[in-house]
Amino acid sequence: MYNKQRFKPGYAITEVLIAMVIISISYLQLSRSLASVMGAAVQNISATRAINLAHSTLEEVMAHPFDAVGSEAQGYALEFNGTDEYLDCGDVTVINSADSLTISGWINPDMASGNDIIFSKDGEDADNRILLYINVSTEDLYIKYENGGMNQYGQYTSFTTAVYQNKWTHFAVVFDGGGSGNPGKLKLYLNGSAVDLSFTGIIASTITNASGQSFYIGKSGSDYFDGTIDEVRIWNVVRSAAEILGNYNSGLTSPFTESNLKLYLRMNNGEGIVAFDFSSNEKHGTLNNMDDANWVSSSSTILGKEAIFVDGIYDDDDPTDWSTYNDVDDFNGVNFTDDYYTGITGTITVEYVSVHQDTWAISTVAGPTDYKQVTVRVNIPGGDAYTQLRAIKSAKTIQHYALTYSPYGN
Numbered sequence: 001m002y003n004k005q006r007f008k009p010g011y012a013i014t015e016v017l018i019a020m021v022i023i024s025i026s027y028l029q030l031s032r033s034l035a036s037v038m039g040a041a042v043q044n045i046s047a048t049r050a051i052n053l054a055h056s057t058l059e060e061v062m063a064h065p066f067d068a069v070g071s072e073a074q075g076y077a078l079e080f081n082g083t084d085e086y087l088d089c090g091d092v093t094v095i096n097s098a099d100s101l102t103i104s105g106w107i108n109p110d111m112a113s114g115n116d117i118i119f120s121k122d123g124e125d126a127d128n129r130i131l132l133y134i135n136v137s138t139e140d141l142y143i144k145y146e147n148g149g150m151n152q153y154g155q156y157t158s159f160t161t162a163v164y165q166n167k168w169t170h171f172a173v174v175f176d177g178g179g180s181g182n183p184g185k186l187k188l189y190l191n192g193s194a195v196d197l198s199f200t201g202i203i204a205s206t207i208t209n210a211s212g213q214s215f216y217i218g219k220s221g222s223d224y225f226d227g228t229i230d231e232v233r234i235w236n237v238v239r240s241a242a243e244i245l246g247n248y249n250s251g252l253t254s255p256f257t258e259s260n261l262k263l264y265l266r267m268n269n270g271e272g273i274v275a276f277d278f279s280s281n282e283k284h285g286t287l288n289n290m291d292d293a294n295w296v297s298s299s300s301t302i303l304g305k306e307a308i309f310v311d312g313i314y315d316d317d318d319p320t321d322w323s324t325y326n327d328v329d330d331f332n333g334v335n336f337t338d339d340y341y342t343g344i345t346g347t348i349t350v351e352y353v354s355v356h357q358d359t360w361a362i363s364t365v366a367g368p369t370d371y372k373q374v375t376v377r378v379n380i381p382g383g384d385a386y387t388q389l390r391a392i393k394s395a396k397t398i399q400h401y402a403l404t405y406s407p408y409g410n
Helices: 002-062 181-185 241-247
Strands: 076-081 086-088 100-109 115-122 129-135 140-145 153-156 169-176 186-190 193-195 198-200 226-235 261-265 285-288 295-297 308-310 313-315 335-337 345-355 362-364 371-379 386-394
Touching: 002 345, 002 371, 002 386, 100 115, 115 226, 140 186, 153 186, 169 181, 181 186, 186 241, 362 371
Parallel strands: none
Antiparallel strands: 076 226, 076 295, 086 285, 100 169, 100 226, 115 129, 129 140, 140 153, 153 198, 169 186, 186 193, 226 261, 308 313, 335 345, 345 362, 345 371, 371 386
């Protein structure tokens, strides 16, 4: 009995030790399980956050419009040789003696030499005229607004080859006879932004009456335009700064119903010797010394650009605010991070694609086309996991190029 009693405590100690080992092992397993659970939870939170971020990013990118010329994908513009080629629109009578007028369009000037004439309407006296041209040698953009032979004009002195040569630029010239002083009567906007003009003479309250004289695009006298021109519009009203900014890079939903729109040359038919006027005025332009070879793709340098407009000119620096992007193309290759969850990063890719009219099959092409595929990929930290969303953006739907009526096509 004695020996038996003696060994009981030994058994108890062993049992306790064994129990402690079992508990330790269980705790270790439990700790590992908790770590796995927590890891999975973190991963799920990351995945959820990544999906939400991908959705919101895609929506933000898709909310931005195409470039104005981009919305003319698969469209055309007119190229002028600077020697003898021009467009004759006849007597656009709304210009004669006008006290309210807005003329706008896109130009891509070669700026090689001489005077690049953008548009003109001359009276019998060479000093009775309305004229917009580039003086290449002085790198100035002149707006002649002359009446009674008086030398009156506005001058933009920073139209340099370094900034504007062989690049698409939108211009809008505004005449307001009721404005205060020269700056109130004559304004110039480039790429949607007003620029400062220096003036010579006193700007008249009405434009010269050049009745019976043609409105030319690309010519005045013996001077011509060297480069490409697209989307010329004339309004018989003073367009406000807000209207110009909001409209310069978009199309018109129903140009035939725009009562103040008196000329709208989309220059998009791509062949023939007529540039159709899509306004209700129907002042079609006739191509002179030009043929089908002068109809060129309207894509040029503005499509696929990696730049944005800052103060009316292109800025190749990356913007800090997405709201300053002008087109979904600008997002191409952009990397971004999630400010609320460390480690989540993303990339945006934009590609031109073609969409089959019958099967809706999508294929990547060099472009430009009427469709762009936007891909947002968001990486999840801790491995190779990621979430990816794709969407197709249509130029003509977004930019309202559906015409209510047109005998010339869209």
